[in-house]
Structure formats: structure tokens, C-alpha cells
Amino acid sequence: MKKMKLILSVLVVFALLSGLFIKNLKQEKATTESEFIFDTLCSITVFSKADTPAVQKAFDEALRIHNLANFYDSQSDVSKINHAKSGEAVTIDKDILNMLQLSQDIFKKSGGAFDITIAPISKLWNFNEASTPPDEARIARLMPFIGTNLITVDYNQMTVSKKYTDVQIDLGAVAKGYAADKAAEVLKEFNVDCGLIDFGGNIVTIGKNPNSDDGKWRIGVQTPYAPMGEHLKTIDVEGDCAIVTSGTYQRYFKYNGVTYHHILDPKVGFPANQSYDSVTVCANRAALADCLATAIFVMGKESGTVLGAEYGAQVYFAP
Numbered sequence: 001m002k003k004m005k006l007i008l009s010v011l012v013v014f015a016l017l018s019g020l021f022i023k024n025l026k027q028e029k030a031t032t033e034s035e036f037i038f039d040t041l042c043s044i045t046v047f048s049k050a051d052t053p054a055v056q057k058a059f060d061e062a063l064r065i066h067n068l069a070n071f072y073d074s075q076s077d078v079s080k081i082n083h084a085k086s087g088e089a090v091t092i093d094k095d096i097l098n099m100l101q102l103s104q105d106i107f108k109k110s111g112g113a114f115d116i117t118i119a120p121i122s123k124l125w126n127f128n129e130a131s132t133p134p135d136e137a138r139i140a141r142l143m144p145f146i147g148t149n150l151i152t153v154d155y156n157q158m159t160v161s162k163k164y165t166d167v168q169i170d171l172g173a174v175a176k177g178y179a180a181d182k183a184a185e186v187l188k189e190f191n192v193d194c195g196l197i198d199f200g201g202n203i204v205t206i207g208k209n210p211n212s213d214d215g216k217w218r219i220g221v222q223t224p225y226a227p228m229g230e231h232l233k234t235i236d237v238e239g240d241c242a243i244v245t246s247g248t249y250q251r252y253f254k255y256n257g258v259t260y261h262h263i264l265d266p267k268v269g270f271p272a273n274q275s276y277d278s279v280t281v282c283a284n285r286a287a288l289a290d291c292l293a294t295a296i297f298v299m300g301k302e303s304g305t306v307l308g309a310e311y312g313a314q315v316y317f318a319p
């Protein structure tokens, strides 16, 4: 009974911290472990006692990715890039290289809606309850340094260089998804054949759900701004899948009656103004789904749906 309570509370936390949550796990079989990484609750569920040592290895890998991408750690690869002078070649880890390659691709295909060089502007925005929007003139002065085309990646030398010293990158829209994929890879290396990863709403399913009759995973999509756990719809997925939500309600503040959220339109440096509050993307990889959810949010329903289709992803808008 005590164990059941503990696991139930973990499921509630899933619902609290992610845009997505997992329905119908029969508690007696599932073991969920959670760690606080990427400033959010990251959980891994496995269904056999033999699989639990692999879970710690998967968390170690997620933490390694976090540390490489950590904007606030002066030793991280991202900080090395951000502190480099124009034209200086900075040697980076293969995993940062992979994230840059995907980010460059989505930047081009989204017409600049997805842009990791949003960093000089994204760091002006705070999303605490008492926050206020940054000064528009300050944002305007930073605009010349925004554009993923201002960074050059040499994939053979494994280096990055920037056109201007003031260009900086923020991998906040891709790193959690990428880390969830890497955690799934580790679990598979340890022969885990069914499991579930939830890194703050970046969900990866592995194999069949042992607790459902048809083997499918039932993922609930959070109703934006509703009490946590209230869901708009359920997405059923089979086998190895990634489901990621980007939503205004995940990080926002209100000022003078206006809601300001963390998904920025790189063309204006302000939150992307859309009629919906979240975008959920199902794809074969969480890094891709993570990029696409952010990109599609900014692009809007029409062109966003076209981009999703180009990558063979399913896209849901809420409400």
C-alpha cells in the first residue's frame, strides 16, 4: 500500500510538470524513478526489477547532455561557444554537434521560426510571477545577432564559429528531447525492452506497454491552464515513439493583463502570438519532436502542419 501511494504520487508529479502525462500504468508492475535535471522533473519507468540498474545509467547520460548544453555553466560547450570571439573555432562534443545539425535544419525548414541564436533575447526574459517584459529598444538592438545562419559548423573538425562575438546559442528547445533519446538508447543497450521516459513533457516510449491489453501507450495531453492532470485528449502510440508538447502555460507571467510566455518569435523577440496554447508532436525521435513542437508553435497552424508532415510527424494543437 505504501509503495502504491509513492508511485501514485509520482504519477501526479508527472501530470504536474509535463504537458503530457501517462495514463493507465498499473502501479504494481511499474517502477518509476525521478531526478531533477534541466530544471524539471525527469522520470523513467521500467517494468522489470532487472531493468532498474539501467535506469541510473540513463539518468547519468541525461545529466551529461544537460551539462554540455547548460547555458549557465561557464564550463559547458554552449558557454564556450557563447563566450567565443567572432571567427574563433570552438571544439565541441559530438552530441552538441548533433543538436546543432538538427537545429540548423529546422531553422531553414521553419523559415527562421526555430532559432537557437535567440539566446541574447531569451536571456532578457524571466518567467517568474513578478516578471515584466524587457524593454523593446533593448530587444531591437540585439536583432542583428539573431539568426542560425550566423554560426558555422565544421562537422569534420567538430568545431563551431560565429560571425559576430555577440551571437549566442540557447539549446532550451531541443536539449531535453535530445537527452530523452539518449536515455532511451542507454536503456536499449541494457536490453530494456519496454519502458517510458518523461523529461518534463518530452516523452519517449520503448516497446509495448505491458499494462495495456493492446500493448499501446495512452498519453494524455494536458488541457492548457486547467488543473494539472485534466486532459484534452489521449494519444495512443505503439512501440518506440516520441511525444513532445510546447505550451504557453509551461512558463509564463502576466503583466498588465497580458500573458507573456517563453516561446519566442525570433523575428520580433516577443512571445509568439497564436490562437492556441500548446502544440504536441509525435515523431520517431524526441529531439526532432522537441524542435518541431517549438517551431510549429511559432509558425502557426497552416505552415506548421506542412512542416510536421515533411518530417512524417503528427501534430495536435490545443485547445
Ligand code: AMP
Pocket (backbone or CB within 6 Å): 113, 114, 115, 116, 118, 122, 170, 171, 172, 173, 174, 246, 247, 262, 263, 264, 265, 266, 290, 293, 294, 298
Ligand atoms: P520548448 O519548451 O521546447 O518549446 O522550448 C522553449 C525554450 O527554447 C525557451 O525557454 C527558450 O529557452 C528557447 N526558445 C524560445 N523560443 C525559441 C525559438 N523560437 N526557437 C528556438 N528556441 C527558442
Ligand code: MG
Pocket (backbone or CB within 6 Å): 172, 173, 174, 246, 289, 290, 291, 292, 293, 294
Ligand atoms: Mg522544443
